Amino acid sequence: MIVGEDDRSLDDRPDEVTSPASGRRRNLLWFRRELRIHDQPLFEALDPGRDEVVAAWVLDPRDHLDVVQDFSRAGNHRLRFLLETVRALEGALQRSGVRLVVRIGSPEDVLPDLCRDLAIDRLCFVEAPGTEERSIERKLEHRASVAIKSLPPETLFQIDDPRGFARDLPEVFSSFRRTAERGLALAPSRPTPSRLLPLATHASFDFGSVPEVGAFGLDDEPSDPRAVLGFEGGEPAGLDRLRDWMFSGDHLKDYKVTRNGMLGGEYSSKFSPWIALGALSPRLVAEETFRYERERVANDSTYWLRFELFWREYFRLYLLKHGRTLFRAAGPSAMPMTWSGNERRFDAWRSGATGIPLIDANMRELRASGYMSNRGRQLVASFLAKNLGVDWRWGARWFEHCLIDYCPAANWGNWAYAAGVGADPRGFRGFDIVKQARRYDADGAYVAHWLPELQELSGSKRHAPWLAGGPAPIVDPARSLEVARRRWESAEDFCRRNP
Ligand SMILES: Cc1cc2nc3c(=O)[nH]c(=O)nc-3n(C[C@H](O)[C@H](O)[C@H](O)COP(=O)(O)OP(=O)(O)OC[C@H]3O[C@@H](n4cnc5c(N)ncnc54)[C@H](O)[C@@H]3O)c2cc1C
Structure with a gap:
């Protein structure tokens, strides 16, 4: 301290400015x-x-x-x-x-x-x-x-000149990870000084005060009680979460197995809101994973949390490398895709009314709590950009509005990746939402948590309420994915013919 x-x-301080x-x-x-x-x-x-x-x-x-x-x-x-x-x-x-x-x-x-x-x-x-x-x-x-x-911008690895380093950043994450793990050390966290010299100011100087949310005309709604966690901002709460999740709850040892969950506080670390604002240092988190390995156990899970922090590092360097092009429709990969400006589809997506429970539950969670699991984010981003064909940047902006862990590099980098115009631009990728539902929410517990109207249906039926007389989804998941594949292939073909 x-x-x-x-x-x-x-x-009591002297009335002087020098x-x-x-x-x-x-x-x-x-x-x-x-x-x-x-x-x-x-x-x-x-x-x-x-x-x-x-x-x-x-x-x-x-x-x-x-x-x-x-x-x-x-x-x-x-x-x-x-x-x-x-x-x-x-x-x-x-x-x-x-x-x-x-x-x-x-x-x-x-x-x-x-x-x-x-x-x-x-x-x-x-x-x-x-x-x-x-x-x-x-x-x-x-x-x-x-x-x-x-x-210079903060980094997890010991990189003296992040801008220079970013110029040669590989376009594929795994190449970056291999190079970084072989050639770079993780940077140690910095010591806290034992004292700071406060600056003397006029007694009349107005320091201002931190405003309330209401001052900006927004409702200061408490987070929804169904949220994964009652997220509280600030360094002490971030440090508490680090200690509670990693050590008291002992969850790190299972992280690689649980990390694709969507329901509950412990399937993943939930460090992101604190890390995104710098209330929790990623260097400290990485150091704590090593301490955990020394004191408890070292396994794939303990490594995997650092692996996810490498993704974060990668997207920060990726933004440094690509700058404004990350925010363009064609993304850094300059993929000449056509995106729709269909507001009806976008509104259905953002308000959780597409008729596809796994998408709608995630979008309602985001709006009600400011958080969504990584699995959910991948699914809803892919669904907007691929199945609905809507401009992926609209989705990125909606995430920017909602997410308590919003971070320009992670958000826009992940969105461009999900839309197929960012890092790792290889082949068409899209999620089969029906399979994803079976795999990650087999009993429908997650969708029923956020869409109580589904509680009457049992198990996997919750993922297809239209079969039980509910309204049909706004697009057919399989057919719309096929249309997206063709759109992507023709853009790729155009690139091949016009190198
Ligand atoms: C479309 C989309 C948008 C996203 N937007 C953001 C965003 O604005 N801010 C943000 O912090 N993360 C973003 N992510 C990444 C990821 O979903 C969140 O970091 C993660 O879900 C946060 O939960 P957690 O802290 O429990 O993560 P954990 O699984 O516990 O991971 C530990 C930490 O690693 C970092 N991390 C994990 N995955 C990623 C990733 N794919 N990219 C970058 N960092 C990662 C985060 O700092 C996270 O706190 C986005 C992902 C997608 C697919």
Whole structure:
């Protein structure tokens, strides 16, 4: 735990904006998606004997409140989880005497003003792999009239120059994994400094406060009681989940077997919401898997959690490599597919009303809780892009709105992959939804959990309610998949003839 040097309350602090001690440097640490104290890259940039610190977090309305299609970029669950996370960070920093300034606005406007008002010498931040984030960083470099310390994007592996590394990233995940496992070490988590020097500020300085979800006109609905977990934002809750799932519950040893589940809190780690906002460090998670292996057991499951973190690393590097092309309809693989803009189909998909229970249950879970299993995400993404033929980017945007673990690289990378326009662009892949239902929800318990109207049907009949007099699904699963296959093959054929 960080111990602040200055225990005085703010009002007791000297009414001045420059530090009385000569040789001190006044730092503004801009927290973005590393909302934690442990394994904190920003602290690495500090000279503990010299650097005074104040922190800032900026809610950028363009990222959260802008409306795309007919919904805001962040929905209520995502915003609630984010604001809880920032509140926890504010508390943790404050316990070490460091204050968090909270602002709403464009970081490239807000931060230069803050630097001026607080007589800052140096602005520090961690670069993000996203393209919008990168353009903000560039504007900031032009506008801020202070020294800037920008740290490279966070990585799980020891990679000194992630941008340079990403230039040669293989297009196929397994090649990356093999190269990384052979040639790269996992980076150790960073030590937590024993103290930080708080920056002295005017007693009248307005630090702002973390807003409530309601301030943005969104309902602060509690998560649905049927959700897999009562997700609470913030570093302490993330660290608790790590300890509880891995050690107290001892679930890691079975992870590879259970990870395709959809029902309940323990089939997978559920670390993603905390990892996505940086409230839980992936480096720490990887280290804890090794500790588990030393103290308990090492098997395929204990390795597999690290394997999934490698996927996350891959998609972050993939976004660094491909930039804006990841957000285009043809994706990084430049696949000339035609996508439909059929709003009726999209609405049926997002509201869980396609008539196919496994799709509808997953989509209702997403909307009600802000979370969906990895199995569910793969199925619904494939269904929208393949069976319904709807522009996959609409689905990615809906996920962006809903998911409490939304992360640009993981979301858009996985969506492009599912649509067949991203990484591993080999051959047509689509799910036979009937087979998937038999395999992953044989007794229909999951679909009945989210679609109570199916509870009257027994077992596998829950997956075909139309056979028991219910409405027919909006598309025939087998026929629509066949149409998608032909669309994909003709796009592939076009590519072959026009290399
Ligand atoms: C269409 C689609 C969209 C997705 N969008 C996101 C997203 O916005 N944010 C996000 O974190 N994950 C996303 N994923 C990946 C994955 O579904 C979630 O990370 C996982 O379901 C989270 O649950 P968990 O923490 O229990 O995962 P676990 O199975 O316990 O995995 C452990 C951790 O590994 C990482 N991880 C696992 N699978 C993947 C993957 N395929 N890609 C990247 N990282 C992975 C996550 O950080 C996760 O917390 C998406 C997957 C698909 C198919």
